[in-house]
Amino acid sequence: MMHERSIAELIAARAAGEFSAADITAAYLDRIDTHADTLNALITRTDAAARERAAALDARADGALAGLPIIHKDIFCTKGVKTSCASRMLDNFIAPYNATVVERLHAAGTVTLGKANMDEFAMGSSNENSFYGAVKNPWNLDFVPGGSSGGSAAAVAAGLAPAATGTDTGGSIRQPAAFCGVTGIKPTYGRVSRYGMIAFASSLDQGGCFARSAEDCAHVLTAMAGFDERDSTSVERDVPDYASQLTGDISGLTIGLPREYFAEGLEAGSREVIDAAIDQMKALGANVVEIDMPHTDLAVSTYYVIAPAEASSNLARFDGVRYGYRCADPVDLDDLYTRSRAEGFGPEVQRRIMMGAYVLSAGYYDAYYLKAQKTRRLIAGDFHDAFAKVDLIAAPVTQAPAFPIGEKADDPVAMYLNDVYTLPASLAGVPGMSVPAGFVDGLPVGLQLIAPWFEEGRLLNAAHSYQQATDWHTRRPPGFE
Template identity: 80%
Template sequence: MIHEKSIAEIVAARGTGDLSAAEVTAHFQRRIEQFAGGLNSLITRCDEAARHQAGSIGSDAPGALAGIPIVHKDIFCTKGVKTSCGSRMLDNFIAPYDATAVEKLAAAGTVMLGKANMDEFAMGSSNENSFYGPVKNPWNTAYVPGGSSGGSAAAVAAGLAPAATGTDTGGSIRQPAALCGVTGIKPTYGRVSRYGMIAFASSLDQGGCFARSAEDCAAVLGAMAGFDPRDSTSVNREVPDYSAALTGDIKGLKIGLPAEYFAAGLQPASRAVIDKAIAELEALGAEIVEIGLPHTDLAVSTYYVVAPAEASSNLARFDGVRYGYRCDNPVNLEDLYTRSRGEGFGKEVQRRIMIGAYVLSAGYYDAYYLKAQKTRRLIARDFGQAFEQVDLIAAPVTQAPAFKLGEMGDDPVSMYLNDVYTLPASLAGIPGMSVPAGFVDGLPVGLQLLAPWFEEARLLNAGHAFQQVTDWHRQRPEGFE
């Protein structure tokens, strides 16, 4: 079956003429037809354009990913295709240009099958905040897929595409990858261009990808990453050949276990899965050492000041004037702004905008925003010090597997507290990855690997080594075989 093949296998089969790009795309389109509606994983399908594009890719097409179908998170602008960001505000927005990541992946030969559902403006950890309704977890459709890139993770888990793009501001790639049992990588801040990636929190947002294996992620990330003069925070630094770095050898690699990530809160059954995964890494020759990241307990409070502050500023652009939602019959300019925004944004987005406006407002800036910028440095420093002792960090991604749809109610705080293991790496800007590591009651558990700034290759190789001796990443949810 084509959806069980790796990206390299599909590319090779196309090169020899055993498979055509048109057949590959048609296969995944049939699966989308069969499954995407039930999972609510896609907001937009690009059936005609994909068929047309795949038909033009011959066996001698040059791109590294020629003929590989892909799904883009609906946060990435796609020229001529609706780009909603999961919001009513952009329900009518047809992007006039492509995001750099989309452009680069298209240049590598990928075929865009559609746009993935997501939490509105990437704000959420369950995908329940989408204007288009929640995404369902393919492992159990009564459960959330995680968020905010939940549609992307669910699509790869269900075999609707070999790969999908995502973005991670506080865990939005790693957490849904963990909850859906797929491999997901958030590279170092600045590695993938943010141009055309709708901004949530500009000092945190980072694009990345989902696929079934570290090997597939290496191929996709390699095509997405790189310097972009159109993004002022893009880093001008050579992108190594990630695929070539996959030796599968991690002998002598020093891996740190942060005590703070294994403290109370981590559910025993999830912990047992993570402990077993760490034992596998040790058996592969890695040296396991205990480390401390003492400011971890400040991550949630730091993040929920910094991210909303930046969001309130970024989302000020949605004013009902140049594009996006406009309320009916505004009586004056003030009414146009307040009703367009009040009606166009969902509740969680409005809460975060208001928290942001509050912490930036006169009299509160020093106590909240400036203070959070200082605690952010303490958290980043923890990682800097840890990476003087170890090459990689291993930890859980979440405290527990996926929760039920609706289980958290409308209480934002209980949801925020769940992000504790993913927020610190985002605040520090280091790369992180989730690798499928096992199951608890039929629901996937992810192992989180973190590396120093710009060491994605090390991260991918460790994930690859793990996947050479385990087959958790090869499992498919029942009904999606």
């Protein structure tokens, strides 16, 4: 079956003439026909453009990923295609340009099948905050796929595409990857250009990808990453061919287990899965040591000051004036602003805008925003100290597997606590992954691996080594084989 093949196999088989890019695209479009609606994974399908693109690639194939179908999270601007960020605010927005990530993957030869559902403006951990409705977890349709890149994760888990792009601000790639049993990587902040990626929290947002394996992620990340002069925060540093760094050998690697990530809150079932995964890493030759990351407990409060503050500012441009949603018959300018934003944004987005505006307001700035910047530095300091001693950090991604749709929808704080293990790496800007490591009650559990800044190669190789010895990442949800 086409969708069982790895990216390297797909590219090689096509290069060998076993089948064409058009064949690959057709096969995946068939799977989308069958499954996409069940999962509500896609906001926009681009079947016709995909077929045309695949045919064009067959006529003149070039690029490392020529013919590879891909789904983009609907936060990446795609020229001429609706780019909604899962918001009513942008339901009518056709992007006039391509995000750098989209441009680079296109240059590498990918075929875009559609735009993935997500939490509105990437705010959420369950993909329930979408103007287009909740995405369902392919492992159990009553459960959330995680968020905010829930559509991307669910699509890859269900085999609707070999790879999908995502963004991670506080865990939005790692957490849905864990919930859906796929491999996901959030690179170092600055590794992937943010140009054309609709901003949520600028100092945290980072583009990354989902695929079935670390090896597949390596191929996609190599094409995505790199300096972009249009993004001042992207880093001018060569991008290695990550796939060539996958030796599969992790003997002698020192892996740190932060005590704070294994304390109260981590559910027993998930703990067992993570412990077993760590035993597997040991068996592969890694040294495992316990470490302390004493400021971990500051991450949630730090994040929920900084991210909403930046969001309140980044989302100020959605004012009903130049593009996007505008309320009907505004009586004056204030009415235009107030109703366009009140009607165009969903409740979670409005909640974060209000929190953000509050923490930036005169008289509160020092107590909240400035203090959060300081605690953020302490959290980054924990990683600095840790990586002086260890090569890699291993931890759970979440405290528990996916939860039922609706369970936490009315309790924002419970929802925010979901990100407790993913927020620190985001705040520090270090790269992190979620690797499928087992199941609890039929729901996937992810192992989180975190590397020092710009050590994506080391990170991917550790995951690859683990995946060479295990088969969790090859499992398919029942009904999506």
